[in-house]
Amino acid sequence: xxxxxxxxxxxxxxxxxxxxxxxxxxxxxxxSLDIPNxxxxxxxxxxxxxxxxxRDMLSMIMVGARTSIAVALxxxxxxxxxxxPLGLTAAARKGSWLDEMIMRGNDLxxxxxxxxxxxxxxxxxxxxxxxxxxxxxxxxxxxxxRITRGAALSxxxxxxxxxxxxxxxxxxRISAEHILPNVANLLIVxxxxxxxxxxxxxxxxxxxxxxxxxxxPSWGRMLADAQTMxxxxxxxxxxxxLAIIVTVLGLNLLGDGLRDWLDPRIRVARV
Amino acid sequence: xxxxxxxxLMSLVLSLAVASVVIFAVIEVAPGDPASFMLGVNAxxxxxxxxxxxxxxxxxxxxxxxxxxxxMLRGDFGTSYTYRTPVSQMIADRLWVSLPLALYALILSxxxxxxxxxxxxxxxGKPGDLAVMGATQLGIAVPNFWFAxxxxxxxxxNLRWFNAGGFAGWExxxxxxxxxxxxxxxxxxxPQAAILARVMRSSLLDILGEDFMRTARAKGLNPRQALWRHxxxxxxxxxxxxxxxQFSFLLAGSIIIEQVFYxxxxxxxxxxxxxxxxxxxxxxxxxxxxxxxxxxNFLVDLAYAAVDPRLRGRx
Numbered sequence: 001x002x003x004x005x006x007x008x009x010x011x012x013x014x015x016x017x018x019x020x021x022x023x024x025x026x027x028x029x030x031x032s033l034d035i036p037n038x039x040x041x042x043x044x045x046x047x048x049x050x051x052x053x054x055r056d057m058l059s060m061i062m063v064g065a066r067t068s069i070a071v072a073l074x075x076x077x078x079x080x081x082x083x084x085p086l087g088l089t090a091a092a093r094k095g096s097w098l099d100e101m102i103m104r105g106n107d108l109x110x111x112x113x114x115x116x117x118x119x120x121x122x123x124x125x126x127x128x129x130x131x132x133x134x135x136x137x138x139x140x141x142x143x144x145x146r147i148t149r150g151a152a153l154s155x156x157x158x159x160x161x162x163x164x165x166x167x168x169x170x171x172x173r174i175s176a177e178h179i180l181p182n183v184a185n186l187l188i189v190x191x192x193x194x195x196x197x198x199x200x201x202x203x204x205x206x207x208x209x210x211x212x213x214x215x216x217p218s219w220g221r222m223l224a225d226a227q228t229m230x231x232x233x234x235x236x237x238x239x240x241x242l243a244i245i246v247t248v249l250g251l252n253l254l255g256d257g258l259r260d261w262l263d264p265r266i267r268v269a270r271v
Numbered sequence: 272x273x274x275x276x277x278x279x280l281m282s283l284v285l286s287l288a289v290a291s292v293v294i295f296a297v298i299e300v301a302p303g304d305p306a307s308f309m310l311g312v313n314a315x316x317x318x319x320x321x322x323x324x325x326x327x328x329x330x331x332x333x334x335x336x337x338x339x340x341x342x343m344l345r346g347d348f349g350t351s352y353t354y355r356t357p358v359s360q361m362i363a364d365r366l367w368v369s370l371p372l373a374l375y376a377l378i379l380s381x382x383x384x385x386x387x388x389x390x391x392x393x394x395x396g397k398p399g400d401l402a403v404m405g406a407t408q409l410g411i412a413v414p415n416f417w418f419a420x421x422x423x424x425x426x427x428x429n430l431r432w433f434n435a436g437g438f439a440g441w442e443x444x445x446x447x448x449x450x451x452x453x454x455x456x457x458x459x460x461x462p463q464a465a466i467l468a469r470v471m472r473s474s475l476l477d478i479l480g481e482d483f484m485r486t487a488r489a490k491g492l493n494p495r496q497a498l499w500r501h502x503x504x505x506x507x508x509x510x511x512x513x514x515x516x517q518f519s520f521l522l523a524g525s526i527i528i529e530q531v532f533y534x535x536x537x538x539x540x541x542x543x544x545x546x547x548x549x550x551x552x553x554x555x556x557x558x559x560x561x562x563x564x565x566x567x568n569f570l571v572d573l574a575y576a577a578v579d580p581r582l583r584g585r586x
Contacts, residue, residue, distance in 0.1 A: 007475075108566075115523045209542070223417055241414065244414050252408060
């Protein structure tokens with residue numbers, strides 16, 4: 001459905017835009033305290049209200065978008081950079097001990113949910129955004145390795161790969177020149193989905209204090225701060241929550257839309 | 272089947288062994304010595320040495336690993352650095368909160384997802400289907416801990432139907448304990464239900480396109496009978512896998528939800544342990560969680576092979 005694609009792209013770019021604009025302009029300084037104006041509900045001066053220190057919520061949401069996007073994006077990058085080559089290698093050497101080792105390694109990493117990895121890393125090195133990135137990134141590696149291997153395996157059976165082999169190309173070169181471009185669409189779609197999962201994971205980790213530390217604003221932290229005040233200032237919890245929902249929903253719709261749009265079989269069926 | 276089971280069992284043991292080495296190695300790199308952390312900076316060297324000996328920290332890394340694993344196999348998880356009580360006892364107490372919570376959420380999520388998924392599949396493309404799919408799209412996007420806060424705001428603070436947090440315990444019978452786990456379980460279950468409903472729908476749609484469904488209709492069953500007798504039953508196979516996988520996600524997810532409701536479960540234990548640098552507790556809880564995930568996946572694999580004999584040949 002192109003409707004998914006349009007809506008998803010619109011929501012995602014809205015959040016991306018807010019994050020980018022926050023580098024040059026925010027309505028207020030997100031760190032400046034204004035105690036007399038604390039806990040204001042959304043109004044003309046402060047569209048999203050103010051928090052318990054009188055900080056402008058809209059400014060904090062905009063800067064918080066930066067944290068969310070940066071953590072999730074780098075985590076997807078780690079997952080792709082390590083997972084895709086592993087998947088390509090496993091497919092090229094199908095059935096070998098290398099394939100077996102890569103796939104068993106994948107299974108093993110899958111047994112460590114990103115929250116558990118984050119707990120381990122934090123226990124050892126202390127909390128921080130970098131640890132959240134590593135934790136989510138590690139969990140992304142087997143996701144990309146598996147999906148790449150699965151798609152690559154069926155490609156290796158095709159005639160054009162046989163032709164490339166006959167022309168003398170080695171497995172590495174075939175993987176890079178012929179397999180990779182053909183799995184790229186799939187990786188883009190999966191990347192979008194992992195990106196949205198990364199946003200959720202980052203929010204969860206910073207909510208329990210394992211992610212970005214103050215003063216870096218993050219949506220999860222804002223929710224943690226709001227928890228004790230939700231009874232008299234519900235906007236403190238509502239607004240960061242809605243920001244997360246809009247972002248994740250946007251990315252999921254974008255992923256679905258891209259999948260339909262990039263998959264020629266579905267496009268033909270629709271016509 | 273026996274050969275398949277043995278092979279899977281071996282890979283289970285191997286996975287657990289490798290996972291334990293990884294966890295042990297990560298905790299070992301942790302800077303700082305637990306003994307000096309416990310005694311503070313002014314501790315006398317001989318007191319420190321005595322405590323190190325008592326905690327078994329004066330032996331080699333390999334020896335400590337063997338002690339840790341050997342102890343775990345006997346149910347002895349060591350002694351907490353901060354509380355000086357057996358870790359196994361601390362974990363057992365907390366499991367009585369975390370495990371029922373995860374199970375409760377699993378049941379709720381299944382109860383919501385099955386009807387929703389079947390309803391949507393039976394009305395493919397119609398408004399009912401679109402409504403369910405829209406709701407699941409939203410359900411996947413909602414962070415469960417935020418949803419938990421909204422539940423507290425509505426049902427605890429405004430309507431006063433439930434307590435905003437805390438755990439009543441199981442001493443006064445089933446009711447009070449279950450009641451204090453209800454909001455947390457709903458918060459945990461809903462996002463999982465959204466995923467499960469989508470799996471149920473797509474699995475059922477695949478089945479509905481099969482030849483045997485047409486045969487069922489041709490022999491005179493009406494659409495409803497065909498759907499329930501032949502469709503739903505066959506669609507359950509992939510759904511069961513997802514349910515198995517979800518259990519481990521729910522157990523891990525309960526760690527975060529426990530923070531919202533101040534529940535004294537594994538999550539609280541592990542966060543307290545992190546801030547107190549009680550690494551032996553962290554190590555044991557993480558190992559337990561990973562053990563649960565690996566074992567559940569193993570059981571799902573076995574159940575899958577029992578249902579679908581074709582899978583036994585593959586590994």
